[in-house]
Amino acid sequence: MRIGDAAAAAGTTPRALRFYEQRGLLPPPIRTASGQREYTPHDVARVRTVRDLLSLGLTVEDLARVADRLDALVDDSTRCTATAMPAEGGGGVAGARLAALDAEIARLTTLRARLAARLSGGQT
Amino acid sequence: MRIGDAAAAAGTTPRALRFYEQRGLLPPPIRTASGQREYTPHDVARVRTVRDLLSLGLTVEDLARVADRLDALVDDSTRCTATAMPAEGGGGVAGARLAALDAEIARLTTLRARLAARLSGGQT
DNA sequence: CTTGCCTCTGACGCACACGTCAGGGGTTAG
DNA sequence: CTAACCCCTGACGTGTGCGTCAGAGGCAAG
Numbered sequence: 687m688r689i690g691d692a693a694a695a696a697g698t699t700p701r702a703l704r705f706y707e708q709r710g711l712l713p714p715p716i717r718t719a720s721g722q723r724e725y726t727p728h729d730v731a732r733v734r735t736v737r738d739l740l741s742l743g744l745t746v747e748d749l750a751r752v753a754d755r756l757d758a759l760v761d762d763s764t765r766c767t768a769t770a771m772p773a774e775g776g777g778g779v780a781g782a783r784l785a786a787l788d789a790e791i792a793r794l795t796t797l798r799a800r801l802a803a804r805l806s807g808g809q810t
Numbered sequence: 811m812r813i814g815d816a817a818a819a820a821g822t823t824p825r826a827l828r829f830y831e832q833r834g835l836l837p838p839p840i841r842t843a844s845g846q847r848e849y850t851p852h853d854v855a856r857v858r859t860v861r862d863l864l865s866l867g868l869t870v871e872d873l874a875r876v877a878d879r880l881d882a883l884v885d886d887s888t889r890c891t892a893t894a895m896p897a898e899g900g901g902g903v904a905g906a907r908l909a910a911l912d913a914e915i916a917r918l919t920t921l922r923a924r925l926a927a928r929l930s931g932g933q934t
Numbered sequence: 935c936t937t938g939c940c941t942c943t944g945a946c947g948c949a950c951a952c953g954t955c956a957g958g959g960g961t962t963a964g
Numbered sequence: 965c966t967a968a969c970c971c972c973t974g975a976c977g978t979g980t981g982c983g984t985c986a987g988a989g990g991c992a993a994g
Contacts, residue, residue: 688970689970689972690969699953700970701954702951718960721959722961722970742925743925780929791918804904805904812940814939825982842990844990845941846940869981870980
């Protein structure tokens with residue numbers, strides 16, 4: 687299938703697929719004689735996996751770092767993500783993201799409290 | 811005082827002061843005959859107020875919208891911020907920010923939970 | 935008068951995940 | 965064959981709060 691259909695099947699756009707490919711999240715697909723990208727159902731599954739992980743707060747850079755292990759998740763999508771993205775051992779992008787999320791949540795929570803204090807009558 | 815000293819006194823940089831001025835957070839200061847900006851201690855206090863509010867999560871755009879009421883906070887900085895930025899009545903930038911913060915915290919908290927589930931063995 | 939720091943304006947850079955446009959060519963149905 | 969839609973690459977736009985550079989002029993000290 688060509689890029690438009692593949693993108694639709696994965697719930698995204700052609701532009702996103704080219705972007706993922708450029709950033710190394712997807713392997714360069716086969717090209718037709720005229721240079722058009724040809725995707726397989728497996729490629730589509732990988733795109734879905736990538737989008738799933740992005741929606742979990744991982745960044746494109748995170749995924750690029752573990753791109754070589756992403757296929758494991760494609761064939762094993764409901765199982766433990768940690769297999770391909772160990773928390774501490776080999777780069778730990780997922781663990782790092784979790785920590786970053788915790789830090790960000792803590793920061794915003796503190797901000798919320800300070801702003802709320804200001805609004806309700808900041809004494810002292 | 812000139813911009814460098816004013817910026818230092820307010821704990822920031824000349825670039826930031828020009829930026830605030832351009833965005834309407836600060837009134838254009840007096841200029842010397844040669845065109846250099848001259849700041850008063852009151853101006854410095856206003857800069858501090860602006861930075862204080864920015865650090866609370868308000869955006870430059872938020873502050874630009876209530877710029878005409880910021881001086882009230884400068885002279886009354888320890889009191890209720892709500893006076894100049896009502897929660898619902900006249901634009902309610904602070905209230906809107908509070909809601910936005912709540913929404914963002916909720917979003918990140920959900921993400922954190924989903925990512926954690928993925929890492930600890932996401933069944934079903 | 936010169937040195938050296940300060941100031942001026944205008945414009946680009948950054949991080950993030952793409953959207954959108956421009957200018958060209960492929961592909962398929964009628 | 966032609967219309968109509970798809971695809972290609974490359975490059976700029978989006979939102980935030982400034983940092984940084986470029987080129988030109990001001991200001992106080994020796």
